[in-house]
Amino acid sequence: MTGTAELERRTAELLAAHPPATTDRLDFLKARFDAGLAWVHYPEGLGGLGAPRSLQVVVDTALEAAGAPDNDARRNGIGLGMAAPTILKYGTEEQKRRYLRPLWIGEEVWCQLFSEPGAGSDLAALGTRAVREDGGDWVVNGQKVWTSGAHNSRWAILIARTDPTVPKHAGITYFICDMTDPGVDVRPLRQITGEAEFNEVFLTDVRIPDARRLGGIGDGWRVAQTTLNNERVAIGGMRLPREGGMIGKAATTWRERPELRTHDLHQRLLKLWVESEAARLTAERLRQQLVAGQPGPEGAGMKLAFARLNQEISGLEVELRGEEGLLYDDWTMRRPELVDFTGRDAGYRYLRSKGNSIEGGTTEVLLNIVAERVLGLPSEPRTDKDVAWKDLAR
């Protein structure tokens, strides 16, 4: 297995052959991918070296120190965090070679066509239909929602119903959808903050060649689990400094604006500060567990904790600002490419953080997951599992 010394050697070779100062950004990224230093835990030939994931930091640190460009991962979070691991696990060799390199480099941005107006927490109830034309292409019709980045994306990961006569989990198939297809209509979905970070995506007779199916026909739910599990893993790996998140903004306001302080707010702020520090330490502990190769179930809880804290802290900061809390920085309808959770005024943060307990699994669903998968408590009696999708209540 590739160790630290080997990675350091290969990184030095990459830097020598392609000096960042004189190399085009995309050329450098391509060379990095081809050297197996993009994501070292991926297989050789697909941007990796089959090394332990924990050693990625060796490469990243050396490249950052050398001033090398990175792939601006935030611009393609869904591609890198969700589409790529799914393609790696379920894709054909041809699909892996076609999609992973431009995805990692950032030439091709990805989005996710999963949620529907009628299928939120109960995602497996989705109704977007994919019908195959006598052994040829699939033709897709339906509506997806909460698609971030759809307007910038080249590709989408898509799940659609291919067999309505079997129970809902069994009749789903996973596809790679070309976002430039004329049947794809992307419309901004304005949210309570005033901007449109997300989209509605209407699919009308969208044609998908069978070669862009990921996994077996009817196997889409299982394939989607890989995507969704990676969504939650992504939250675990961060190293946060003290006051690194939302609490840092509120604490700064408190220190800089003594005239705003009240005793009631002081008690509440201190309590939230302590809870934020405990949550930060939990995230740090999770990171240490991952590095030590002992991943724990704690990751499932981190999103729950940070969602509540972000909401309570930003809510407190709106109150702290008093008269200014009655104002808002900007209601203009815009389409931000990146979401900056802590960048704008407290009022914006308060409204945006309301989504933290909905996006990526509602708090209510995540609590069920913790209760059932971590604590081993029984699930509620189900009436939907063995009924054909077409016969479900809707």
Place this chain on the structure above:
Amino acid sequence: MSAQPDLLYSEEEEALRSAVRDLLADHCDAPGVIARTESDAPHDLAAWKALGDGMGLAGLLVPEDLGGQGATHREAAVVLEELGRAVAPVPYLTSAVVATEALLACGDEELLGRLASGRTIAALAVGLHLAPGAAFTAVRVEEGALYGELTGVADAVAADVLLVPAEDGGLYAVSVADTDAVTVTPQISFDLTRPLAGVTLAGAPGRRLGDAGPAVHRALRAGAGLLASEQLGLAEWLLTETVRYLKERKQFNRPVGGFQALKHRLAQLWLEVVNLRAAARAAADALATGVDTEVAVAVAQAYAAGVAVHAAEEALQLHAGIGMTWEHPVHLYLKRAKADSIAYGTAGAHREALAELVDLRAP
């Protein structure tokens, strides 16, 4: 603040945990602990002997050349997690941590050696409710003899030696067995497993150990920091036991633990326990390394009490009728958790300390 604390358990720490858990399974079963609370001997001195004499755990914080194990607060914290899980009535936190820290501050080798062996039990004679840095009662001292009354001294009825702050600024060792001038009177305590006592000194001979101020502060800080690990142990047992019970208990023709309203409450509790583990490990590590200690201890104590009490209150409510009986052990945990929320300073006192430490000052 740049270096992160080590928040994991080492293999040695896990081995220590299972050894202590095995020992407590043999000594501190719940019916035995309940029966003992109403006897004349509230402390389980057989368990204490096994922990101290048998395993050498009373001397974890004492250097090896003084007869201890030369270990750190990280290991002591693991022991306290297990003692919390069992609500074990042994004077570990009070003697092997708090009194030991006071003696370490004074550098008293003779008493440290005796405490490390576990054969001598000591109690710091200040109220259990005091936060690090809080004012404490000092007794009158005349020609080496101590006069005064103290209350709320945890585990004093088990103590062979009391460490008593006096008005001259000194900390004095008073050997209970050697004099009639010390009376230790049990108080009827809310927490049956860590009983309090009053101490009357009527000219008791004391040996001056050193300065009381820094010794008491250091002792209470370690007590507060490691109490969080005990509270973690309490909360962990309460959650585990409640989950186990709700998987078995059936009403309405199904396990009660399958109702979403209860599952969500237990999942929330799990999340709190996970957070407490990180905060308690951070405090233990900070006490061991001396890095960021004041903040780490205050964070852990500002967070832990709410979790332990919440766990106990949820456990009682979700056990329902059986949880309200004297026979079921959940009340021992509730009483310990509630008393712990006052011990070594309330969460509010620790938040107040943080306001200064991290510069979030009051209006």
